[in-house]
Amino acid sequence: MMSAVNRFRQSRYFWPLVALALILLANVFINPAFFSLEFRNGRLYGSLVDVLNRGAPVALLAIGMSLVIATGGIDLSVGAVIAISGAVCANLINSSLDSLFIVISLGLLAGLIAGLVNGSLVSYLGIQPIVATLVLMVAGRGIAQLINGGQIITFSHDGFAALGVGSLFGLPIPVVIVAVVLFLVHCLVRFTALGLFIEAVGCNPRASHYAGVHVNGVKLAVYCICGVCAAIAGMIITADIQGADANNAGLWLELDAILAVVIGGAALTGGRFSLVLSVIGVLIIQALGTTILVSGIAPQYNLLIKSLVIVAVLLLQSPAFKQQLMNLLRGRTT
Amino acid sequence: MSLRLNPRLLPVMVTVALLLLLFIAGAIRFENFGSLRVVMNLFTDNAFLGITAIGMTFVILSGGIDLSVGAVIALSGVLCAVLIEQLGWHPLQAIPLVIVCGSLLGLVMGALIQCYNMQPFIVTLAGMFFARALATILSEQSIPIEHGFVDAINNFGIMLPGRAWFGSAAMALIGIFILAVWLLHYTRLGGYIYALGGNAGSAALMGVPVGRTRILVYILSSTLAATAGVVYCFYTSSGYALAGVGLELDAIAAVVIGGTLLSGGIGYVSGTLLGVLIMGLIQTWISFDGSLNSWWTRIVIGVLVLVFICLQHWLSWKLKRSGKSL
Numbered sequence: 001m002m003s004a005v006n007r008f009r010q011s012r013y014f015w016p017l018v019a020l021a022l023i024l025l026a027n028v029f030i031n032p033a034f035f036s037l038e039f040r041n042g043r044l045y046g047s048l049v050d051v052l053n054r055g056a057p058v059a060l061l062a063i064g065m066s067l068v069i070a071t072g073g074i075d076l077s078v079g080a081v082i083a084i085s086g087a088v089c090a091n092l093i094n095s096s097l098d099s100l101f102i103v104i105s106l107g108l109l110a111g112l113i114a115g116l117v118n119g120s121l122v123s124y125l126g127i128q129p130i131v132a133t134l135v136l137m138v139a140g141r142g143i144a145q146l147i148n149g150g151q152i153i154t155f156s157h158d159g160f161a162a163l164g165v166g167s168l169f170g171l172p173i174p175v176v177i178v179a180v181v182l183f184l185v186h187c188l189v190r191f192t193a194l195g196l197f198i199e200a201v202g203c204n205p206r207a208s209h210y211a212g213v214h215v216n217g218v219k220l221a222v223y224c225i226c227g228v229c230a231a232i233a234g235m236i237i238t239a240d241i242q243g244a245d246a247n248n249a250g251l252w253l254e255l256d257a258i259l260a261v262v263i264g265g266a267a268l269t270g271g272r273f274s275l276v277l278s279v280i281g282v283l284i285i286q287a288l289g290t291t292i293l294v295s296g297i298a299p300q301y302n303l304l305i306k307s308l309v310i311v312a313v314l315l316l317q318s319p320a321f322k323q324q325l326m327n328l329l330r331g332r333t334t
Numbered sequence: 335m336s337l338r339l340n341p342r343l344l345p346v347m348v349t350v351a352l353l354l355l356l357f358i359a360g361a362i363r364f365e366n367f368g369s370l371r372v373v374m375n376l377f378t379d380n381a382f383l384g385i386t387a388i389g390m391t392f393v394i395l396s397g398g399i400d401l402s403v404g405a406v407i408a409l410s411g412v413l414c415a416v417l418i419e420q421l422g423w424h425p426l427q428a429i430p431l432v433i434v435c436g437s438l439l440g441l442v443m444g445a446l447i448q449c450y451n452m453q454p455f456i457v458t459l460a461g462m463f464f465a466r467a468l469a470t471i472l473s474e475q476s477i478p479i480e481h482g483f484v485d486a487i488n489n490f491g492i493m494l495p496g497r498a499w500f501g502s503a504a505m506a507l508i509g510i511f512i513l514a515v516w517l518l519h520y521t522r523l524g525g526y527i528y529a530l531g532g533n534a535g536s537a538a539l540m541g542v543p544v545g546r547t548r549i550l551v552y553i554l555s556s557t558l559a560a561t562a563g564v565v566y567c568f569y570t571s572s573g574y575a576l577a578g579v580g581l582e583l584d585a586i587a588a589v590v591i592g593g594t595l596l597s598g599g600i601g602y603v604s605g606t607l608l609g610v611l612i613m614g615l616i617q618t619w620i621s622f623d624g625s626l627n628s629w630w631t632r633i634v635i636g637v638l639v640l641v642f643i644c645l646q647h648w649l650s651w652k653l654k655r656s657g658k659s660l
Binding site for chain 2: 143
């Protein structure tokens with residue numbers, strides 16, 4: 001029994017789960033209504049469901065971003081890809097195309113193309129990931145504006161809107177989508193060799209190359225997965241507001257996604273990832289935001305607290321800081 | 335070939351050619367485009383971007399990146415407006431305090447990056463959140479500034495022939511540009527920055543004070559961003575917490591178009607200034623044309639960045655093949 005507890009304390013799930021538990025615990029005192037769940041009109045309602053639902057787009061981004069970061073890369077363009085896929089879907093619906101299947105497929109295709117562009121720049125041209133994805137981050141919103149003709153495109157299509165506001169098995173559809181994508185990507189990376197290859201490329205691309213790993217192919221694949229995840233997130237956001245806003249859809253979400261992956265304990269230098277931990281990271285950010293809102297602190301402080309959380313997490317990950325902290329504690333005991 | 339061009343200068347040469355080409359094409363296409371007035375307006379309207387991009391050049395040359403500059407501009411603008419309008423300070427008292435605040439933020443970010451070996455990208459991202467949050471906490475609304483001194487500064491300038499106005503913002507940009515060129519090419523610190531970006535390990539072995547240089551670079555960038563914030567605040571006569579959203583991308587794009595290698599070690603401040611002018615020229619072109627929409631600016635800038643990155647990549651590959659290091 002003791003060893004199980006010890007093993008859990010050693011595992012990398014420990015600190016993220018403790019952080020999430022602390023935030024939830026704070027809510028017991030601030031606002032007990034946080035935990036009340038209600039079943040109405042065939043779906044669950046309550047703050048906890050709300051956290052899951054609001055966090056769904058970022059969770060999708062974080063799943064894709066985990067893989068990219070695990071190869072030692074980064075994808076800054078996901079926010080712009082959200083805008084593009086939203087614009088593509090909204091315009092297809094307005095062009096009186098009735099097949100939901102085609103709309104969603106073409107939306108996904110837009111994300112896949114974006115991923116292919118990023119991936120080829122990073123792998124085959126060997127450009128630094130920050131810079132390569134910066135190109136699409138800058139140009140992507142322009143492309144989305146171009147598709148939208150500079151307008152905010154609104155539409156009414158019950159089938160597509162269900163992606164954002166519908167419910168399935170008593171849960172909001174975005175939450176179900178995250179669960180499905182998490183399961184699919186998890187199977188893809190853990191039941192095939194892809195996950196191992198991704199970690200190998202992140203640890204040491206040259207050694208992986210000599211070991212026979214197709215490094216460029218692996219990199220291309222993770223950027224494509226990331227692009228598709230961003231496209232799904234874009235469709236959820238677009239369906240939620242029943243409109244495509246090229247300027248504001250998914251603005252700054254890339255930062256939240258990166259933050260979630262870092263809180264989940266992945267090293268930005270690559271080589272280590274956990275999809276579940278990244279999603280827990282999203283829940284931490286989202287629960288923190290909701291807690292700040294319900295506790296009556298002005299919403300402006302949300303960003304401030306977020307920035308302090310990033311620095312704290314980075315400090316706790318830094319070996320130099322751990323050493324200093326140890327020295328400080330040791331100094332106090334002697 | 336007897337006349338050998340320094341390969342490091344090639345991207346800057348391409349930038350110069352592009353700038354001239356754009357300007358001449360514009361002058362042929364539109365009436366009044368090829369005038370001194372348009373050129374001077376380029377400097378005035380892009381002064382804050384130029385000052386920020388000069389700071390960004392130092393950071394990128396040292397092999398880092400600073401994503402916080404847009405938010406620092408907003409924070410200094412709002413702080414400036416709050417001090418002048420709500421607390422009744424004289425601008426000459428407010429400006430130094432605002433700039434010192436910017437430097438302090440740079441110091442903290444640089445120290446975190448250096449002492450704890452963190453990635454510049456994520457630390458300055460936290461700095462961006464922090465500065466933007468402070469700005470919104472200070473005031474969510476835009477604060478207009480009505481002060482005789484601010485008006486006097488805005489009206490200060492020299493009228494050049496052709497009704498071209500050489501205003502105070504353009505003067506600030508040119509002054510800071512000259513200072514930056516001096517700092518980078520005529521002081522020891524400049525050499526240290528190049529060495530650090532070229533290869534931090536070798537630089538340390540050669541006796542370059544790596545830690546101090548790296549921290550100084552981030553202080554420099556934040557200080558210049560705060561200065562740009564003051565310029566922007568005067569230019570718009572207001573402080574607004576949402577000013578400069580996405581400006582860090584424009585600054586990075588200007589640096590890249592100016593021919594600075596994003597992995598650090600190679601590049602020139604003058605290239606950055608040219609990059610800023612190209613971006614300004616594209617905007618001027620679009621406003622002269624009238625039928626093109628503003629989103630084309632972002633697409634064209636994105637494509638330009640891509641082209642320059644590919645050019646740099648091709649260049650370093652070619653040099654590596656010919657056995658020389660860039």
